[in-house]
Amino acid sequence: MPLIKNGRVVADRYVHVLDDAPPPDGIPVIIPAARFLADAAEILHHDASVGVAWPNDRRVAELAPYLDRLALVALVFPTFKDGRAYSQARLLRERYGFRGELRATGQILRDQFMFLVRAGFDVLDVAKPGDVDAFPSALKRYTVFYQAAGEGRTSAARLRLARSSVPITRGPEFATSSELGASLAGRVSR
Amino acid sequence: MYIYxxxxxxxxxxxxxEFRDQVGRRISGELTEDEFKPLRLMNGVYLQxxxxxxxxxxxxxxxxxxxxxxxxxVGRRYDRNYGHFTTRQNIQFNWIKLEDLPDAMADLASAGLHGMQTSGNCxxxxxxxxxSGVAPDEIEDARIWAELLRQHTTLHPEFSFLPRxxxxxxxxxxxxxxxxxxxxxxxxxxxNGAGETGxxxxxxxGLGRTPFIAKSIRPFLPKRDVLSYVEAILRVYNQFARRDNLYKSRIKILVHDLGAEAFAREVEAEWQHIKDGPLALDPAVVAEIAARFRYPEYARLDDDPPELxxxxxxxxxxxxxxCNAVTNHxxxxxxxxxxxxxxxxxxPGDATSDQMDAIADLADRYSFGEIRVGHDQNLAFPHVAQRDLPELWRALDAVGVATPNVGLVSDIIACPGLDYCSLANARAIPVAQELTRRFRDLDLARDLGRLHINISGCINACGHHHVGHIGILGVEKNGEEFYQITLAGRADxxxxxxxxxGPAVPYAKVADVVEEVVAAYVELRERPNETFIETVKRIGVEPFKERVYATH
Amino acid sequence: MTSPLEQKLKVTGPVVITANRLGDGAVVYRTRDGNWSTRLDDAAVVSTAPAARELLAGAVADGLSAVGAYVAPVQIGPDGRPEPGNLRERIRCTGPTVRCGAPAVAPAITIGL
Incomplete structure (x- = not known):
């Protein structure tokens, strides 16, 4: 399935290492959670990037001690209706400060793109190739966000306060949506 | 009013x-029904x-x-000239076409209305x-907090795909x-004891298949913490509730399985991490929301004017x-x-488009243009000058909404039931209609006092039957409609x-049984003002059971 | 969710395939020539599990015309025409058993006091 990163399709550098196989030298690998935890010290000695595929029914706190040495965490949406990995993503980003690649895998559809990006995912393993082209428009679909999440968009509540302390010279509707649009465009092309 | x-x-x-695009993709076949269903549900669209x-x-x-x-x-243009007010401050239109929905929603949006998150697992x-805002027994206007929570939970990036x-x-x-x-x-x-509000x-x-009364997990939460605390509850729920079984995925099952104390510990642990973060409410944010609830410029008037x-x-x-429909302000x-x-x-809860228009006009004339919708499936005018009551009464009566049965036996709460709903096992509306005929005598209804009948057409309990003073639940037995009766539930x-x-009774007998229960209450009450639930509480259901099942 | 095709089909009498039309949700029945009709009279009636399964498979494959296809029981009336086999199907076929909308304005204050 195509991987979208920063709005573009990218090649997957990683190989998935199944439970018992040794990690191939010099190639970035994604290791299943159980094996990684059983043998973390050894695996982290791998001579290329290491990622972990983390199931959605296991607390991400278990990964916390290793996050600064992990290049990638892949979270899974077995169906798009199962939203556990949104919580895991926010915890990894906002609580444990994970800065590596946070990859959404499973049934990843365009109608979830905005939620996924806002929860902190930066790479989406898209289920339908046809959804790839929809990425930019899906991210521009909304310009108003009622709540803050860790990904940096400003909540409507904050913008309201800012507005009331700074007089707005342009028409209020255009002012807010274009300002928001600009900050959003900045994020998309980041 | 909250001003958008x-x-x-x-x-x-x-x-x-977004919804217009999703409907377009569904109609073109780009989205399968399995993919589309959760999206339409999150916009309040069911297929009945x-x-x-x-x-x-x-x-x-x-x-x-x-x-x-x-x-x-919307009722007139896209539906069949009526709508149904539900038990959760929503209105439903029953005959709308998928093809028309984006236009209907655009019309609604022009008045600040929407179907966002009225269904789906969010x-x-x-x-x-x-x-709220006018009740003499409130300590403040609860709507400000409901609005803060509404905004916080709308299109929430973490909680839009909850277990249920x-x-x-x-x-x-x-x-x-x-x-x-x-x-x-x-x-x-x-x-609290220190005089602070929280x-x-x-x-x-929750009701449904496995009903529970909520457990208190925190006696006093400062107001600044309400968003972070709700966030902590939702985060615990989202991660740990069951997802393998539709009937066990509500938070009530998680709370029950873990125990309220263990659940509360999980929430508190989560909350400690986030309570002082961005979700701690800035008083300026609260003030900004509060400022957008506008109250009318009331005139200086006396209670009980002479015309009244x-x-x-x-x-x-x-x-x-x-005495029945008018309450202190x-x-x-x-x-x-x-x-x-x-x-x-x-x-119950139905209003025609003509009625809605007429009520809107009366609200402009007598209630500062404001209408309220209650969980009892009735409407209210929140700001009526007492001196206007005689005129208003005549006008409301002409619209058909002045039946003096509020809170009485014929003020029945009912879901749409099998006449409309694809989940229902039995009809609810005709049962309610028959009961309103049986209890048409308002002198009798007043003598009975507060008596709430709640009817659900299936175990999902949209008619809140578990908490009706008399609850009626429709079930299906060998292809026939049967009804289970419960006594002395309450939602307050x-x-x-x-x-x-006792055992469920067939459709044709429900009204008889309810009449029998009510007649038994009249005989068994200790004094004329002992309410139905007080009597049942005092003597239990046995005397009612004996009487009902002896005759049927 | 289990697809309707994976569910066990028990057919003990005459059945039809029914669904709701995608565009407006109207109740429709699968016809013998592989189309949909809003009239139960037009429905293909079968009475064996394999025949019902075949009819259902065609209906499910046509997910763009109609939604949620399933097997519904019918009875054959004295005139040989299919009639809905249970209350739910009767209501789907002929509409709610109650009048739509609130009743005509019946002033409450006329009720005896």
Whole structure:
């Protein structure tokens, strides 16, 4: 399935290492959670990037001690209706400060793109190739966000306060949506 | 009224555009039904027995006359000239076409109305006391908190794909009119010993297949912490509730399985991480929201003006309506007026487009253009000058919404049942209609006092039968409609689940059985003002059971 | 969710395939020539599990015309025409058993006091 990163399709550098196989030298690998935890010290000695595929029914706190040495965490949406990995993503980003690649895998559809990006995912393993082209428009679909999440968009509540302390010279509707649009465009092309 | 600003308007308009795109992709075949269903549900669109149904949120039950006219318009233009007010401050249209839905939603959006999160496994419309802002027994206006929570939970990036639906209710009054104890989260604003106001937090209430009364997990939560605390509850729920079984995925099951104390510990642990983060409420944010709830410029008036007292003496019918449908207001000289959507032979909660338009006009004339929607499926005018009551009464009566049966036996709460709903096992509306005919005598109804009948057409309990004083649940037995009767449930601050009377009875016997139960109450009550639930509480269901099953 | 095709089919009498039309949700029945009709009279009636399964497979494959296809029981009336086999199907076929909308305005204050 195509991987979208920063709005573009990218090649997957990683190989998935199944439970018992040794990690191939010099190639970035994604290791299943159980094996990684059983043998973390050894695996982290791998001579290329290491990622972990983390199931959605296991607390991400278990990964916390290793996050600064992990290049990638892949979270899974077995169906798009199962939203556990949104919580895991926010915890990894906002609580444990994970800065590596946070990859959404499973049934990843365009109608979830905005939620996924806002929860902190930066790479989406898209289920339908046809959804790839929809990425930019899906991210521009909304310009108003009622709540803050860790990904940096400003909540409507904050913008309201800012507005009331700074007089707005342009028409209020255009002012807010274009300002928001600009900050959003900045994020998309980041 | 909460006044939308450009942020609210932009978001709702963007939602309509998104839904239009999704409907287009469904019709073109780009989206399968499995993919489309959760998306349409999150916009309040169900596929029912005969047609699509659109559920529109009426946040905290507050409508402007303009919004009510828009609902009338949607009924007329896209549906069959009527709508159905539900038990959760929503309205449903039963005959809408998928092809028309984007246009209907665009029309609604122009009046600040939408169907966002009125269904699906997300945080649903946040409900509260329909008398918020005007009830004499409230400590503050609960709608401000409902609105803060509404905004916080709308299109939430983490909680839009929860294990199951999630319902939050807020009350700030001594008498709980929002049924907070049968919600996933109930928030009760109250004053602590030090005189500060804050929330008691209740979780895990709910009806349906496995009914529970909510458990209190925090007696007092400072107001600044309400968003972070709700976030912590939702995060624990999202991660740890069951997802393998639809019937076990509500938070009530998680709270029950873990135990309320263990659940509370999980929440507290999560909350410690986030309580002082960005979700801690800035008083300026609260003030900004509060400032957008506008209150009318009330005139300085006295209570009980002479025109009122005169007509009460002159016309017993007016007096009866006044005693029944008119309630005290915070402000002297004003009153809260309930509009009964329970006429004899009517479908509970239904209003025609013509009625909605007429009510909107009357609201402009007599209630500062504001209408409220309660969980009892009635409407209310929150700001009526008492001196206007005689005129208003005549006008409401001409519209058919002045039946003086509010809170009485014929003020029945009922879901749409098998006449409309694809989940139902049995009909609810004709049972309600028959009961309103049996109890048409308002002298008898008044003598019976407060008596709430609640009817659900299936175990999902949209008619809240578990908490009806008399609860009626439709079930299917060998292809026939049967009904289980429960007694002495209640949804208020002393919420309790009803007790099963005995074996289910067939459709043709339900009204007889209910009449029998009521007749037994009249005989068994200790004094004329012992209410139905007090009598059942005192003597149990046995005497009722003996009487009902001896005769049937 | 289990697809309707994976569910066990028990057919003990005459059945039809029914669904709701995608565009407006109207109740429709699968016809013998592989189309949909809003009239139960036009429905293909079968009475064995394999025949019902075949009819259902065609209906499910046509997910763009109609939604949620399933097997519904019918009875054959004295005139040989299919009639809905249970209350739910009767209501789907002929509409709600109650009048749509609130009743005509019946002023409450006329009720005896």
């Amino acid at each position: 600003d450009e942020f609210d308007r932009t978001l709702v308009a963007e939602r309509v555009a 027995l005969h047609a699509y149904m659109l559920r529109i949120a009426i946040p905290y039950g507050t409508l402007s006359s303009r919004q009510l006219r828009m609902l009338a318009h 945080v649903r419309n946040i409900t509260t006391d329909q008398w 639906k999630f319902k939050i209710a807020v009350t700030a009054a001594a008498q709980d009119r929002a049924a907070v104890k049968v919600h996933d989260i109930g928030l009760r604003l109250h004053r 929330f008691e937090v209740l979780v895990g209430g 007292t005169q007509l009460r003496k002159a016309d017993r019918r007016f007096d009866a309506w006044l 915070k402000v002297p000289g004003y009153a809260i007026v309930t509009l009964s959507l329970k006429p004899e032979g009517g479908a 601050e002393r919420a309790e689940l009803g007790t099963l009377l």
